[in-house]
Amino acid sequence: MNDGTMDGRPGRGDAGPDRTLIIGGGLAAVLLAIIGATGGWVLAGDQKPPRTLSADGTGGPTPSAQPTTSPPRGKPTPAAAPSSIAPSSTAPTRPTGLIVPDLVGLDFEEAREELRDRGLGWSFVFGRGDSSSVRSTNPTAGTPVKRGITVVVDVAGAAPPNEVPDLIGDDCHDARADLVDAGFSPRYPTGRSGTVTAQDPPDGTIGRWNDVVSIWCGSA
Structure with missing residues (x-):
């Protein structure tokens, strides 16, 4: 008689030692895989980059390098020297040396x-x-x-009295000088060039200083 199987294998109710080992080994492998994955994730999450010393020797983060630019090289600008000359105001009028003489009391x-x-x-x-x-x-x-x-x-x-001189035929410029010396004021109805052809008042007239005498100058 057999023990309930047709091919000599144990029945379902019989848990042989080999089957138990296989099942136990499989569960252990699964657990190890889960634990390994969990540990790897934890280790990966806690991983931090290595700390490096900054330029000042502290443990702070090293700032990123900034590009530096140097100013163009040129000649240094000299400092302005203080001026020792005070600004001048309006330039004084240049004197001519000519003044009005003292005439009070003279003739x-x-x-x-x-x-x-x-x-x-x-x-x-x-x-x-x-x-x-x-x-x-x-x-x-x-x-x-x-x-x-x-x-x-x-x-x-x-004004004292004065006699008008004879100017007919004189050069106009000479006639003017004679009138001024005599104390008269000349006028030129036809200009100042040429020969005196007429005068008013006529010669010999008694006038006074500052009286006007007209002379007509031109071609004779």
């Missing part, structure tokens, strides 16, 4: 010669008295002036 004809010698013009303003002396001038004595300006001379007395 007005003498005053005229003083002004003429200095290259200055004159204009007489006569009063009503009998004195021919100068009372004041404008500009006043000592004032710096330029050559050619006119000085107004205030005379205490009235």
